[in-house]
Ligand SMILES: NC(=O)C1=CN([C@@H]2O[C@H](COP(=O)(O)OP(=O)(O)OC[C@H]3O[C@@H](n4cnc5c(N)ncnc54)[C@H](OP(=O)(O)O)[C@@H]3O)[C@@H](O)[C@H]2O)C=CC1
């Protein structure tokens with residue numbers, strides 16, 4: 001019987017993991033929401049790790065609001081960098097293997113081809129910088145870890161671009177979506193399965209991995225697909241808008257391979 005602790009359990013990935021957990025009878029999951037285990041809180045971390053011996057910790061806890069991170073970066077760093085450091089130290093102390101999720105936004109987007117794990121990160125926004133700092137802490141402190149970079153997550157859970165576009169379709173006749181960035185939309189349910197495959201088969205060694213669903217497109221292309229899948233074609237007009245205004249800079253190309 002393997003024991004797995006999941007942080008950030010009520011987030012998008014956390015809920016995908018909760019959905020598939022019953023099909024892993026040989027694994028005992030402990031799901032902790034942000035209220036039950038705050039990864040920035042030096043007291044709540046030891047409490048969780050001392051409550052029982054875990055084999056794995058899946059860190060689904062993160063500050064993921066890319067726009068807000070520009071305005072209050074200290075909150076993003078507290079969770080994505082210092083919080084991750086605290087989790088890494090606890091995992092090391094209790095001999096727990098850490099599965100941590102990182103992002104395509106650690107890259108600057110200037111490369112024309114897809115980014116490999118050997119490419120050097122150079123984030124251009126505060127969210128990406130804070131996530132890279134989290135990665136670096138894990139690499140410095142731990143031997144037994146797996147950092148999985150993924151991108152453009154969507155699912156039936158949490159907040160994501162797919163749901164934002166669907167919400168807008170309910171009220172807007174015209175949608176403006178940028179075609180100035182390309183990347184790989186990834187179903188968070190597939191990421192959850194990939195993580196569980198790692199745990200059940202112990203196939204991959206410590207290090208950094210890239211996981212996506214493999215299809216490269218722009219946000220505009222993705223929005224087009226979302227409209228099509230949900231019967232909004234012809235009902236809502238989709239306009240490609242290179243100049244869609246945002247607070248945070250985003251990489252032009254954050255395709256992962
Ligand atoms: N969403 C995406 O498109 C992508 C996400 N990723 C990465 O994948 C991982 C999962 O993302 P996703 O599930 O979409 O993110 P969500 O924002 O949906 O979930 C993150 C969870 O972390 C929790 N959390 C925030 N702060 C803390 C804290 N201090 N202590 C404990 N929990 C906390 C949140 O709780 P609360 O709601 O209470 O704040 C939330 O439940 C993250 O590491 C993210 O950086 C990578 C690429 C793409």
Ligand SMILES: Cc1cn([C@H]2C[C@H](O)[C@@H](COP(=O)(O)OP(=O)(O)O[C@H]3O[C@@H](C)C(=O)[C@@H](O)[C@H]3O)O2)c(=O)[nH]c1=O
Nearest residue numbers: 064066103104151152153161164176177178219244250
């Ligand atoms: C909702 C919307 C967004 N956009 C633009 C804004 C932005 O440039 C791009 C993406 O929009 P969002 O702000 O929803 O997505 P964003 O928060 O940038 O998504 C990112 O989240 C973090 C957590 C990650 O790790 C990344 O992989 C990525 O998924 O699309 C439009 O052009 N029109 C719209 O109607």
